[in-house]
Amino acid sequence: MHLPRPHRDDVVIAVAALLGGLLLWSLGLYTNGDVNRPLPKWATLVPLVVICAMSVYRRTFPLTTLLVCTLCLTVDVFSVGSLVTIIMFSDGVYVSVVYGPPRFAHRTPVITGMLTVAMTGLLTALLQVPEALLIGVVFGLITFGPATTGAIVRNHREAADAAKLRAEQTALLAEMDRVQAVTAERSRMARELHDMVANHLSAIAIHSTAAISLDDAATTRSALNVIRENSVEGLAEMRRLIGLLRDDASADDREPAARPSLAGLESLVAQAGTNGAASGLTVTLDDRRAGQNSGEATLPAPVELAAYRIVQESLTNALKHAEPGEVHVRLVHTAGDRLTVTVTSAYGAGAGPRAPGSGAGLVGMRERVALLDGEIEAGPVPGPDGGPEKIWQVRAVLPVRDEKEPDA
Structure with a gap:
């Protein structure tokens, strides 16, 4: 059997105890005296050497150490006795509680206390x-x-x-929260960046293609005007986003970053109509929100932002993929109910998209709707007349709680 390497401190304690015991024995300092003992004087050295040798593994084998210490103390009682043997026995009791099994450690003080009381009472009687x-x-x-x-x-x-473990767990949870917060913020930034820029870049790509492929001065000039308009607006929105991300920007040099809302929906639809005119697209808006005509329509900011971005991304996708025809945007909301956003466009097996796409638009829309516990569907559906022709429809349902209702 290969014994483990003893602890350095245990070796020092064992050697010091052995030397101290030998010194006391050589000086004739005994605990029991030297009369009426069945064992000779030299016999007290046997338990002393054994108990010191076993103490080398006091941390590794605490219960075995206690057993050996008890036997050595018993032998020591029948000899002249050594103070070091008694001290090492006490150390054996101590290490058995500190390093022993939990159940043994909890019971040992109770057992030794009961034995002390019992022995004192018995000897007195x-x-x-x-x-x-x-x-x-x-x-x-x-x-x-x-x-x-x-x-x-x-x-x-x-x-x-236990305190160290709790601190490590707290630090781990804090790190997990930080990573989740960073991931969520990166996802939000990615959605905002995509929704803000994709519409303008798609229009630029489509009209630049038209300007290159068509040899007509009027068409080229019109396309270049649209390209310039979308470039300027895209750059302005990019600057607003960068302004939000700058940590060292002061209040004087940071442009106000207005959050898009449904109040700018008409402007968005009008711009989409301008951008899609060259592709044969016409964009119409049917806003049936309660009170929107009187200016009293109020929706939570997250709902308005999500609805605006869904319409914006749907129009961008229509500009890229839709067949020539009508793109219809419809909003329906009644007070205390939910907001339904529907965007439809002509669907067919065309030659391919007019501008490249990353596929992140639908993912971003689903993420926005999921954050509000809403529902979204995107795909081809039968046309309104029930014929064989289909339309592409994006339909999102966003829960809206009436702000006048009391909190639950």
């Missing part, structure tokens, strides 16, 4: 001399005292370990 109480006190000092001290030390260590 049998001997009926004051020295019997002194023997009981000494027995308690070498058994109950170390066991209680070990229990206190073990409890403090366990409390420290």
Whole structure:
């Protein structure tokens, strides 16, 4: 059997105890005197050497150490006795509580306390001399005292370990929260960047293609005007987004970043109509929100932002993929109910998209709707007349709680 390497401190303690015991023995300092003992004087060195040798593994084998210490103390009682053997026995009780199994560590102070009381009472009853109480006190000092001290030390260590574990768990949870917050913020920034710029870049790509492919001065000039308009607006929106991300920007040099709302929906639809005219697209708006004509329509800002971005992305996709025809935007909302956004466009097997797409638009719309616990559907559906022709429809349902309702 390969024994583990002992702890350095245990080796130092064992060597110091052995040298101290040999010194006391050589000086004739015994705990039991040198008369009426069945064992010779040199016999006290045997338990001393054994108990010091076993103490080298006091941390590794605490229960075995306690057993050996008990046997050595028993032998020491029948010899002239060594103070070092008694001290090392007390150390064996201490380490068995500190490093032993939890159940044993919890029971040892109780057991040693009961033995101390029982021995003191028994010796007092049998001997009926004051020295019997002194023997009981000494027995308690070498058994109950170390066991209680070990229990206190073990409890403090366990409390420290538990506090350290809680601190590590708290740090881990904080790091997880930070990573989740960073990930969520990056996703939000990606959605905003895509929704703000994709519409303008798609219009630029389509009209630049028209300007290159068509040899007509009027068409080229019109396309270049649209390209310039979308470039300027896209650059302005990009600057607003960058202004939000700059940590060192002061209040004087940062442009106000207005959050898009449904109040700008007509302007968005008009711009989309201008951008899609060259592709044969006409864009119409049917806004049936309650109170919107009187200017009293109020929706939560997250709902208005999500609805605006859904319409914006749907119009961008229509500009890229839709067949020539009508693109219809419809909003329906009644107070305290929900907002339904529907965007339809002509659907067919065309030659391909007029501008490249990344596929992130639908993902961004679904993420926005999911954050509001809403529903969204996107795909081809039968036309309104029930014929074989289909239309592409994006339909999002956004829950809206009436702001006048009391909080639950």
